[in-house]
Amino acid sequence: MRTTVILDELRIGQIKPDPAYDLYFRLLRLDLATLLTDPDATLVGRSCPGCGAADVPVSFDKEGLLFHDCPFCHTVFVSPVPAQAALDILIKSGRSARYRREMFAHKLAAQRVEHVHQSLIQWMLKTCDEHDVDAAIYCDVGSDDEAWIHAVEREAQFREKTFVSPLDLSRRNSNARYTTSLADAAGPFSVISCVSALDKVSDPLSLLEAMVQRLRPGGLLFFTTSSSSGLEYKLLGRDAPSFCALDRLTMFSVEALQDLLQKLGLDVVELSTPGRLDVEAIAAYLREHPAAKSIPFWGYLFERNDEKTLAELQLFLQRNLFSAYARVAARNPA
Numbered sequence: 001m002r003t004t005v006i007l008d009e010l011r012i013g014q015i016k017p018d019p020a021y022d023l024y025f026r027l028l029r030l031d032l033a034t035l036l037t038d039p040d041a042t043l044v045g046r047s048c049p050g051c052g053a054a055d056v057p058v059s060f061d062k063e064g065l066l067f068h069d070c071p072f073c074h075t076v077f078v079s080p081v082p083a084q085a086a087l088d089i090l091i092k093s094g095r096s097a098r099y100r101r102e103m104f105a106h107k108l109a110a111q112r113v114e115h116v117h118q119s120l121i122q123w124m125l126k127t128c129d130e131h132d133v134d135a136a137i138y139c140d141v142g143s144d145d146e147a148w149i150h151a152v153e154r155e156a157q158f159r160e161k162t163f164v165s166p167l168d169l170s171r172r173n174s175n176a177r178y179t180t181s182l183a184d185a186a187g188p189f190s191v192i193s194c195v196s197a198l199d200k201v202s203d204p205l206s207l208l209e210a211m212v213q214r215l216r217p218g219g220l221l222f223f224t225t226s227s228s229s230g231l232e233y234k235l236l237g238r239d240a241p242s243f244c245a246l247d248r249l250t251m252f253s254v255e256a257l258q259d260l261l262q263k264l265g266l267d268v269v270e271l272s273t274p275g276r277l278d279v280e281a282i283a284a285y286l287r288e289h290p291a292a293k294s295i296p297f298w299g300y301l302f303e304r305n306d307e308k309t310l311a312e313l314q315l316f317l318q319r320n321l322f323s324a325y326a327r328v329a330a331r332n333p334a
């Protein structure tokens, strides 16, 4: 199994300009408050989505949701969790989702295409090459980011494209297929991708199973998600700057991801945490919360503010799967 390390220098401001994300997080909290006070919105109790353990005790609450930190597989998850129907409404018409789409489509489009989208597409195509997989029959699942969808639409190696999006994209000017439900996607597919959606759905295990069922023998599943193994979450817990409850309904640990994919019958060909923002996020938090500097060792380390040490720390996190952003490639055995 491969573990990729991203060596180039990338500052936090290049991907997450603080003011834009601050407003997004505020709107996300408002949307969640609206959902929790809606008498028609259902909340569903669940076992640990990582290992199936029942009755995992509550570890903390955040923004009105109860989070559990599984002592067996270290997955962090919300239970009871908002039903998918309520989450779908927020993705279509919630203020935060509309603002995020606007932000990604205009303000941040150029830098995201360069730093995020192209790098993900190149990673998928390179992995297909390495495993001798023809990427022709392609399906993307769960994205409402039109800049991402547009980037994939232009990729010629994905010759037949299907997009399963919570948004109705049927009016798009392209010969791809668009559907709002994975059940309506034809398949089987040689490549399926799922970018930053598993942590935001109410039942990520069922979504994973449904994608695996639609994968050709020999085909590749690619996904990205947040990981509870990340230092930012381990150190700062519920106060971690990128921990916004509605966007982090399930955070699998790397060990839970590995076990789940094996149980689903897949060969994991890559499990990496190439996140580049953990150290910057912790440093920013400690700057804004001087009282937290009393965290033994870590407060001291960050107070020294030695750029070389901090860069080496981020590399250590990537190499040892302790960054909070995970990417996975897994193959359906031929």
Ligand SMILES: [Zn+2]
Residues within 6 Å of the ligand: 048, 049, 050, 051, 052, 053, 070, 071, 072, 073, 074, 075
């Ligand atoms: Zn568990």
